[in-house]
Amino acid sequence: xxxxxxxxxxxxxxxxxxxxxxxxxxxxxxxxxxxxxxxxxxxxxxxxxxxxxxxxxxxxxxxxxxxxxxxxxxxxxxxxxxxxxxxxxxxxxxxxxxxxxxxxxxxxxxxxxxxxxxxxxxxxxxxxxxxxxxxxxxxxxxxxxxxxxxxxxxxxxxxxxxxxxxxxxxxxxxxxxxxxxxxxxxxxxxxxxxxxxxxxxxxxxxxxxxxxxxxxxxxxxxxxxxxxxxxxxxxxxxxxxxxxxxxxxxxxxxxxxxxxxxxxxxxxxxxxxxxxxxxxxxxxxxxxxxxxxxxxxxxxxxxxxxxxxxxxxxxxxxxxxxxxxxxxxxxxxxxxxxxxxxxxxxxxxxxxxxxxxxxxxxxxxxxxxxxxxxxxx
Numbered sequence: 001x002x003x004x005x006x007x008x009x010x011x012x013x014x015x016x017x018x019x020x021x022x023x024x025x026x027x028x029x030x031x032x033x034x035x036x037x038x039x040x041x042x043x044x045x046x047x048x049x050x051x052x053x054x055x056x057x058x059x060x061x062x063x064x065x066x067x068x069x070x071x072x073x074x075x076x077x078x079x080x081x082x083x084x085x086x087x088x089x090x091x092x093x094x095x096x097x098x099x100x101x102x103x104x105x106x107x108x109x110x111x112x113x114x115x116x117x118x119x120x121x122x123x124x125x126x127x128x129x130x131x132x133x134x135x136x137x138x139x140x141x142x143x144x145x146x147x148x149x150x151x152x153x154x155x156x157x158x159x160x161x162x163x164x165x166x167x168x169x170x171x172x173x174x175x176x177x178x179x180x181x182x183x184x185x186x187x188x189x190x191x192x193x194x195x196x197x198x199x200x201x202x203x204x205x206x207x208x209x210x211x212x213x214x215x216x217x218x219x220x221x222x223x224x225x226x227x228x229x230x231x232x233x234x235x236x237x238x239x240x241x242x243x244x245x246x247x248x249x250x251x252x253x254x255x256x257x258x259x260x261x262x263x264x265x266x267x268x269x270x271x272x273x274x275x276x277x278x279x280x281x282x283x284x285x286x287x288x289x290x291x292x293x294x295x296x297x298x299x300x301x302x303x304x305x306x307x308x309x310x311x312x313x314x315x316x317x318x319x320x321x322x323x324x325x326x327x328x329x330x331x332x333x334x335x336x337x338x339x340x341x342x343x344x345x346x347x348x349x350x351x352x353x354x355x356x357x358x359x360x361x362x363x364x365x366x367x368x369x370x371x372x373x374x375x376x377x
Contacts, residue, residue, distance in 0.1 A: 017081050021074060028070040032063065141167055148313065161314035170312045177319040182302035187323050190295060194326045197291055198333060201284045205337055285339040289350050292330050296354045 144164050151157035177184045308316045
């Protein structure tokens, strides 16, 4: 309300000053006209007869001089009014004050914080920690703090940084999965599912390899023959039970491939054909690939947010570390595991698609290291 009122007053004053100036200009013109009229009627006629040219020059000079004086007075008055309205000296003073206020509000706190951080850190280390943990603990902490700045290899830095994090109590922060900077509930659920799928893939293909091993097949066949010779008295009951069990085991071949005792006596070719039956719509390896595919992203659920890696000197939340380790383990399983239902071309397409989700350089580096390790083995 006050600002609007002040604006109205300023506008009213400006209009009033403009009217006064116009009136003064009009009065000046009238006065000049009267002067010219009087001068021409009284003096001009007599003097003009004697010396017309000099009289005309004098007359024009006086007229122009009077007009100039009046215009100068009005311009000075107008300049004074404009300067009062714009107030450049006041504007300059306000700019200087606002600049000083800006420095006080935004620059001074950061400078003060930088100056006091070193002092507060030294006081915290030398007084608080010494009182709480003792001189020996403080001496060890200072030594580790200096050593972690002089490390030349990652292994040295990792060892020193882990000790520093443990001494500062940051391992509790690592073990606590809750944090606002990432979706910890979804990562936890995905980690549990990923662990189950990896275990399922390992168990399934280990059993298939055992079934394809002739030594294992012979041992299982010998055991079955001995069991059948010892159970001759219960053949009728066992035949009915065996028929029911065989039907159930054929239906559950996907989940329990080793429970089929008759498949253990077959040849490896027969067992591979049993694994690749049309009843198996998706193999465990393909299920793992479909689960991993959308979760290889640069910042999946926010696990790469900077605040998660600024708390400790090395690493981040244990949940994030476990999730990344299991993703790498799943990629190695997909690359190394043979699956009759998954071709090499499908695996190549899978890794090409995941390359877009990760940084291409690090993904290619991962594959090159993996191939080198396999070649050396």
